[in-house]
Amino acid sequence: DQQVKQNSPSLSVQEGRISILNCDYTNSMFDYFLWYKKYPAEGPTFLISISSIKDKNEDGRFTVFLNKSAKHLSLHIVPSQPGDSAVYFCAAIFTGTASKLTFGTGTRLQVTL
């Protein structure tokens, strides 16, 4: 049962342009969402998060948008840089007891020169 889905396994974007990574979820109990970034041979690192009480959160070049009615969130990277090339994981959690993160399968972003 895949509760968090990232339907695009890969994305290629030119340097300087906007990268948009998408994530859908099915569990309406999820109320907190996170994005992690992973380079090869490294563990994922936290990038940005958003609570379900918000519809947008911005941190520098990274912005996450949440559409609760559509159960959809997206990560925007503007402008994209070659160092952004990595796998991006969307994750969701229900902030109840014994809470645990549910991850998507990731989207590989390639930023080209």
Place this chain on the structure above:
Amino acid sequence: DTAVSQTPKYLVTQMGNDKSIKCEQNLGHDTMYWYKQDSKKFLKIMFSYNNKELIINETVPNRFSPKSPDKAHLNLHINSLELGDSAVYFCASSQDWGTGYEKLFFGSGTQLSVL
């Protein structure tokens, strides 16, 4: 100075063997986790410990046994290894648990290959 370190990075072994993966965090976090990333790239939680107490135990075969000697360490022992155990195993830690703001710090992973 690595925040979450796990060893070994690569582990190649035969079916039926017993192996351990070690994890240590120097962040002073209270909660540690083991995640498994399978061939389909799903990152799934296996176990979570908070202050040495087991708080999450997913549907994992009992051949997998976590051990937390102190809150800075969480080791994973696997008995009678099977081909399907081949995966990347990530250790992680977080400051908070139960508040829902699980910003995890991951180790670099252990690539386990069972032949």
